[in-house]
Amino acid sequence: MKEILVLYYSHTGAVREMAQLVARGVEQAPGCAARVRTVPKVAAAHEAPAPAVPASGAPYVELKDLEECIGVALGSPTRFGNMAAPMKYFWDSTGELWLKGGLAGKPAAVFTSTATLHGGQETTLVSMMLPLLHHGMVIVGLPYTEPDLRATTSGGTPYGASHHAGAAAERPISDPERRLCIALGRRLADVAAKLAG
Numbered sequence: 001m002k003e004i005l006v007l008y009y010s011h012t013g014a015v016r017e018m019a020q021l022v023a024r025g026v027e028q029a030p031g032c033a034a035r036v037r038t039v040p041k042v043a044a045a046h047e048a049p050a051p052a053v054p055a056s057g058a059p060y061v062e063l064k065d066l067e068e069c070i071g072v073a074l075g076s077p078t079r080f081g082n083m084a085a086p087m088k089y090f091w092d093s094t095g096e097l098w099l100k101g102g103l104a105g106k107p108a109a110v111f112t113s114t115a116t117l118h119g120g121q122e123t124t125l126v127s128m129m130l131p132l133l134h135h136g137m138v139i140v141g142l143p144y145t146e147p148d149l150r151a152t153t154s155g156g157t158p159y160g161a162s163h164h165a166g167a168a169a170e171r172p173i174s175d176p177e178r179r180l181c182i183a184l185g186r187r188l189a190d191v192a193a194k195l196a197g
């Protein structure tokens with residue numbers, strides 16, 4: 001079975017739910033399975049370090065997950081129009097892999113959630129692409145051949161999947177947002193399987 005890494009950070013659960021939908025899309029591709037992982041919170045040195053294993057949810061990612069998987073779907077909440085610090089902190093630890101070109105040529109896709117409709121979904125998605133491009137990864141987006149991209153009145157962009165969660169996370173993932181998460185996972189896995197031969 002070829003594996004796609006679905007790597008997310010989520011504080012209040014919206015991006016975790018999106019990650020599960022992206023993983024569902026990955027598993028629709030013949031011969032593909034999703035490996036779902038998260039990253040620990042970052043804390044100032046005087047605070048307690050993160051436990052080695054999370055109390056619940058996906059296990060923490062290790063560099064070998066990036067090496068072993070044939071593609072990566074990356075999800076983070078929007079933080080001031082950018083990815084959240086724990087996800088950026090993780091990518092800052094991947095220099096060794098970058099030096100040896102471990103991810104060069106593998107495909108990647110991105111997804112995010114925001115409190116407000118125009119609060120920076122696109123900028124966050126593009127910011128998440130930057131470390132992936134430095135690693136030589138091939139970005140997979142969502143084309144307008146996906147009917148939901150035209151129909152959505154909330155999240156969903158050509159740059160990747162997105163969700164408008166509302167200020168109090170009161171908005172459930174809409175049907176178009178959900179289908180676009182699944183479509184992104186499926187497209188990523190299809191491309192990754194082709195590239196991996």
Ligand SMILES: Cc1cc2nc3c(=O)[nH]c(=O)nc-3n(C[C@H](O)[C@H](O)[C@H](O)COP(=O)(O)O)c2cc1C
Nearest residue numbers: 010011012013014015077078080081114115116119
């Ligand atoms: C420090 C901080 C910065 C944020 N910045 C933005 C922002 O720029 N735009 C926005 O719409 N929402 C912003 N949010 C809200 C989160 O992106 C939003 O609640 C998201 O759905 C949370 O995802 P999660 O449930 O996976 O943690 C911010 C939240 C925090 C805590």
